[in-house]
Amino acid sequence: MLDYKLIEALAMVVREGGFEKAAHALHLTQSAVSQRIKLLEEQTGCLLLVRTSPPAPTVAGKEILKHYRQVCQLETDLATGLGWQQEGFTTVPIGINADSLATWFFPAIESYLKEKQLLLDLAVDDQAQTHQLLRDGEVLGCISDRSDPFQGCRVESLGIQVYRMYCTPEYKTKWFDKGIDIASVQHAPILIFNRKDLMHGVLLAEALGHPPAHYNAFYLPSSEKFAPTIASGQVCGMLPHEQADEYVNQGALIEMLPGYAFTVHLHWHCWNLESRELRSFTAALVEGAQRELTPAQ
Helix, strand or coil: CCHHHHHHHHHHHHHHCCCCHHHHHHCCCCHHHHHHHHHHHHHHHHHHHECCCCEEEEEHHHHHHHHHHHHHHEEEEEEECCCCCCCCEEEEEEEEEHHHHCCCCHHHHHHHHHHHCEEEEEEEECCHHHHHHHHCCCCCEEECCCCCCCCCEEEEEEEEEEEEEEECCCHHCCCCCCCHHHHHHHEEEEECCCCCCCHHHHHHHHHHHCCCCCCCCECCCCHHHHHHHHHHHCCCCEHHHHEEEEEEHHEEEEEEEECCCCCCCCEEEEEEECCCCHHHHHHHHHHHHHHCCCCCC
């Protein structure tokens, strides 16, 4: 039988990023937290935590934490179902991509958040990577471009985001006065979110026949700063229409490759738990996303 006080200590060390912070959150001494984790490792016969800075769970530790988060969610639902008075907020950890966070996500769930005592613990990654957070048990659900459900999870379609490549008229004149081809694209500065971001390469390969061999990459891992940085005229880059339309309507940005677009189909994945809270949040998110996003064909 697992001792959940011991697992709580493990979860808090991972969440807070250290033993001292975990001890403060649990109102224990640092030594007591360390002893609880040591005892849990002895009971399970597994190393559960790598004592790095910050501490990180092992594969076995991730499995224990996944189980613990599922149990906590079910206990919250049980308390609600029995009518027990609960103090404070319920926290829901979610994996989300940066563009969704910067555009449609909060408008989609704004009314739901106003009605519920709910806190979000958002972990941001590329839409092709967020599912790993779910598989590792770090989040209850994630927004991903993957359509197939994982074992033990369910999936709902949210809608699509359509990306195009934009630049200022002056930028296009400066870098592509003789037209856009592989050579000119390799010479011009291009804004890229991070090294996981591959959508510009896919779009350029479709438009030009094959992707450039290299880029003069300007890396900017901030979705909110993408549109104003492209509008500064220093770079070109990919934007969803939710961020680009305002600048296009003002004439500040133009499509660099008219007729070409990169479409991301977004899906909501979550654990397949009989959880009232999780079902409620899922329903609100799906309804809001389908209102804010372009419907999937």
